[in-house]
Amino acid sequence: MFVLVLAFDTATPAVTAALHDGERVLAESTTIDARRHGELLVPSVREVLRQAGASLRDVTAIVAGAGPGPYTGLRVGLMTAQAFATTTGAPAYAVCTLDVLAYASGLSEPFLVATDARRKEVFWAHYADMRTRLAGPAVDRPGDVPGGLPLVGAGALMYAGVLGEERLVPGAPEYPSAGALAALAAERLAAGVTPDDPVLTAPRPIYLRRPDATVPGPPKKVTT
Template sequence: MSSAERGVDAARTVLAIDTATDSVVTGVVELTGETIGSVRVLAERVVTDHRRHAELLTTLIAECLGESGISRDALSAVVVGCGPGPFTGLRVGMATGAAFADALGIPAHGVCSLDALALETTPPAGRPDVLVVTDARRREVYWALYRDGARVRGPEVSAPATVAEELAPVFSTGEVGAVSGSASHLELVGWTETTPQVTVPSARGLVAAAASAIEAGVVPEPLVPLYLRRPDAVEQKARKLGAAR
């Protein structure tokens, strides 16, 4: 049943969570359709502190629920940014989102965090491409390229010089019209034309990325993190075995 058939009174309320970057992002939104214009933010919190993701997240969720006036039982779904992102921070948001959804008996939709950034980025007419770049640490970046709102490349993790080389053709033709993500890392891949429109995933962008699935009543697959590489933490036994080999 479409949103028009359900009517405005059947708007869904959705909890959004993302810990794929150094910022903890959460919010409660109202969803009435399948486009980003159908997403209305009721409350949102963004706190940048990569060392306190686990400590901050549940408190910020409680603040958003209180400010929005939405009880947990009134939530229709949870949307979780699945990265790409660092192992430790990313799993905090995913575990919390999955736990909320399981406890409430509602679906948890996983989305690519870079998609959420792209959906909040508007390129000028005639320059349809959007580039999203975030910090992957280890002197690397996470990145993805979008055209007319659809992801056409990525997400990938690469050295900035590699990304700069691969994107040189689209930079030279002017096809990339807007960017989002980390300003310093966008510069490292060769982009200096404009500043990023959005720096971290927003509650609005996250829910918009899952809007069509939520509206269609799709039963989501289990949340799968987009690490794109092995975690930094390695069990001591595995380290010893690797060294012996």
Template sequence: MLVLALDTATSTVTAGVVSLPDSGSPVVRGQRVAADARKHGELLMPNVLAACAEAGVALRDVDAIVTGTGPGPFTGLRVGMVTAAALGDALGKPVHGVCSHDAIAREACADRLSGNLIVVTDARRREVYWAGYEAEGARVTGPHVEAPAVLVERLGGFPSVAAAGERADVTGLPVIGPATAGAAGLVAVAADALRAGADPGPLRPLYLRRPDAVEPGARKRVSA
């Protein structure tokens, strides 16, 4: 099975073509990664086409699409999700959404850690997104959005041996890779559903914050 994997939940724009065997780990056949927090829209499709070219396949050859659903800032995150949905509709392929932190954890825990893992990414506004995982990569808490100081306080109740993600350094724990979600990790999270041919659920972004824009209230009367 050939899977196109996308993620724009962080400042990094990732696109990859991955072979998913009937058993065993996903194998990356082509991948492009570009780091630019302000050019998700400009970089994603060129990365998709370059990854396909590296893998020696056309877009129509993929069997399914997997996209990271965050947590991530609104503008960047929706680029990947909307692109995945549009490609799925145009190609007639199923689109599976997975938590981007889960993908990072799946790769970080590939060699089995001796304890829990924390995944931390940049939420901007002096905050971070984070989630906690067991050594095998199963998520047990989060994702949350909080100030780094609050996260550090919470680590007392979730002792961990390492941290991964682009803001892993705020934890004070040993930092391991990857910093962002890779194609192999994204497909690994969705592997069971892909192999079973399960119908994907609706794509739901993990923004974690309420939107800044709100509907205007009723107009105030200016006369008695």
């Protein structure tokens, strides 16, 4: 059966997109820019389609990183996934961004993944191995993250002084890659997606906290 998975993630400063044919990554593009998710994502998708000699109509599944991450970045990726699904008729899915980093680490032992949550906090999750999440995702100050386990991700690097530099996994990915996201999704799709699949889910964001932006209140009365 023909398979072509389009995957992308905008939950971190990495704007990343990739195509996977069920066996290997055909093309991948990643740009690190925390402020231009909306500008960079669609051009990145076009570029990987061009490199692979494919069109959006060829895609059989669309997968976006679900976060956790900042509100604006997540909205860009997940809304784009839903728009592409409407256009092509291909199903849209989401995968926790921390699961993507865990999968890319290749680790077979217990460890933690941590990404930058801003506000001097990290998003984190606990894994038994590269495919099995045991706890999280959660958001905490670095000093409140469980200790004693190896660490993967940009949050771990950013707060290595608090978390412990000796816990950093050498060569581990700092940001999620769409190639790893696509490979993980293709693996789950080949196994058969079920409604309660722990990895491949409906395309809904994982925020963990409310957005910074709020609806303005009524204007204050001015007395004379």
